Structures are given as structure tokens and as C-alpha cells.
Amino acid sequence: MDLGAEPPHIEPATEQERALAEENARLRRICGALIERVESAGMGGGAPYGAFEHAVLLAEQVRERTDSLHRTLEALEEARAEAEAANHSKTRFLAAVSHDLLQPLNAARLFASALEDQALPEDAGRQVGHIGRSLKDVEALLGTLVDISRLDAGVLTPDVAVFPVAELLDVLAEEYRQLAGARGLDLHYVPSGMVVSSDLALLARVVRNFLTNALRYTEHGRLLLGCRRRHDGLEILVGDTGPGIDAAQQQAIFLEFRRAVASPEDGDRGLGLGLAIVDRIATMLEHPLNLVSRPGQGALFSIRVPYGRPRDLPVAEAPPGPIDIAGMRVWVLDDDPAILEGMTALLDGWGCRVRCVATPAALEATSRRERADLLLVDYHLAPGDPDGICVAERLCRRHPELGVVVITANHDGELKQRARERGFDYLLKPVKPLRLRLLIANRREANGA
Structure with a gap:
């Protein structure tokens, strides 16, 4: 239809119809002029409507692709939500692993330690020693798997405090000097009086892994443990005279299940996760790692730790002497009968007077x-019961002189801080009997007994 054409002439009947007819004619003339102008200003070839249709087509394609992008984003959001749900499920599973799997291991360690303290025939004593070492191997492997999963899930939080580095390194040096001597190696330790700021337990895990690797792969020579002062922190060093690591492998060994050399001939049980854990812990603590090594010339691993201010150190307590803990009155609260039986056997062997109960009501x-x-007190008690810290707080209001040791498989820094703020000691499962005995001795000294 030609919008600019004049309509058939019809004589208007009224004045109003005449005015409308004139206005209609005027609008048609304007419309015709506009169409002529558009056509004259069109694209080469005189196809303005073709350009318009092309633009409409492009707009439709943009709309379709935008809709496709929205659908893709929705699918990605659903996948992210599923991944988060799986991660939360993993976290809950890890909590169960930490407690439920470590419970029987903790009980076994207690029973084995109780047997080691008894006078046994030589053959029986040797077998008990083998049991103890095997349990330590299981503890190390399980602890490694749980730690790597916790680090990946982001549920392991650091508990940073200021402490003398000697508090960590003196103990490790003595422990690994004996282990190195058993393999015919020397451990050279250079003490340091510097103060650092870090998570003591996590930093100990890093240095232990360095020392374990050095011990595992060094057949002849010596190990080195020491420190070097840097302008931005204290560098803790572990060196060895082992086979060394080729430059092409020095990044790969920090990945899971990777080793720089073949497994030692003496039947190593590691999983190749030690340095992967080191890398994750160092990243979480923001402590730089370094490795210097050449094939045939050994390796030198290091971690750089921020300095701490000496004035921020907690008030030091005098180390306990050889105190006899016989006669110490100890309450044990745990919902696992095997743990209670194991604790009874261990503490009875030390001469303590033990009362074991399974519920907060019984302890009350x-x-x-x-x-x-x-x-x-175990932190995780039976479902429906308050946690161990809450139970201990209630008892301490009635018995202000009561010392408390919270025992748990939970490595969370906030839980450690919560216990420390209340003046409670803190032990991780599986319980190390020597550490437990030291805490009991400290309590006896505090009581002036």
C-alpha cells in the first residue's frame, strides 16, 4: 500500500469531516516525504529496508546467544552449588574420620603404653614394642591423609602465637638425633635464641617432614638442623648428604604421591604426601619455602618464619623435674568404653587414683x-551431651582448683584458643603417653604436692 498516495475523493458531509480530511492529507504528505528521505539516504544500492532487516536479524542472534549464555551460567551455578555441597559433605566426613577412626587407635596406643610400663618377659616386651611401632605407623599414615584432606577442604585454621624457636627445634633435634644414630647417621644441630610468630603445631609438622625426608633418603653422612637470620624472618633449615634432587623434579616433589627418588630399600610406608602437606601448610601460614639441591650433593630445605616480639612471649613456667605422679587424683570423661579402659590401665600403672565415667551426669x-x-575430658561426647569444654567449665565453678586437659582429634585453631582462654591444656588424639604424663606432673607441681 502506498502511504503517500491520495485517497479516493469523497466530498465531506460536515465541517468536522472536512477538517479531518485535510489533516489526513497533510500527514500523508509528511509520511511520503520521510519515506523519500530515508530511501535517498539509504546504503549503496538503495536498500535501507534490507539494512533494517539485517539489524533486526543481528539483534535476534544476540538475544539467542544471550539466552544461551544465561543457561550456561545457570548450569555453572548449579555445578558450583553441587561442588560446595560435596565439600561440606567431605568436611563432615573428615570430622567423623578424625574422631571415629582415631578413637580405636587412641585406645590401642593407651593399652600398648600401659603394657610397655609393665615388667614383661623379654619376648613379650619385644612384641609389645613392635605393636607400639606399628600403631605409630598407622597414626602417621592416617594423620597424613586426614591433614591433606583438611587442608584441601579449608577446615584447618592456624593458631598463631609467639614462641622461642628453640621450644620447637630442641625437641626435634633430640628426637631425630636418636633416629639418625640408629641408622648410622650424625645430626648436627645449631640452636637459635630467636623468637618467631607462627602456629607451633603446624610449623612442627613442616620441620618434621623435612627431617623425615632427610632421614629416609640419606644412607651415609649427616643431617643438619639449624636457622639463618634473614631481614624478613628466620629461615629454618634442614639439610642432608643424600642423593640430591634434579632441578627438573624440584617443583614436582611438592605434588601429591610424588617422590624425588625410588622408595628406600628398608620398606618405606610413606604415601608421597609429606611435601604436599608442607606446601599447603606453608601457603596457609604465608611462610615461603625454598629448596637448594644438586644430584649427588644432598638437599637443603627451608621455611622462612616471621620474627616475633620477645615481649609478647607468655610467662614461662619452670620445667618440671622428675616428679612422682603416684597418688594424683584424675577424673576421665569419655563416651568410648575402650578409651576409659585404656586410660585406667595407663594411669593405674603410673600410680594415679583414677575415676572414669562415660557421661557428664555421672561426672556431676x-x-x-x-x-x-x-x-x-574428651571434647566430642555422646550426641545430645554438651562438649567437653562446657562440662569442664561447669565443674571448675564447683572445684576452682581442678586442672583440665581437653583431648580431641579436632585440629581447629579456634578450639585450641577457646581452651587456652579458659586455662585448659589441650591434647590431640592419639594421645602421646609421655606428653600426658608431663601434663600430670605439671599439675602436681602447680598444686605443690
């Missing part, structure tokens, strides 16, 4: 009749 009843020097 006991506390009304008796007094104790120390409470050993």
Missing part, C-alpha cells in the same frame, strides 16, 4: 562426693 554426681586434681 562424682564431683559432689569426691575431689580431683585433674580432669581429662
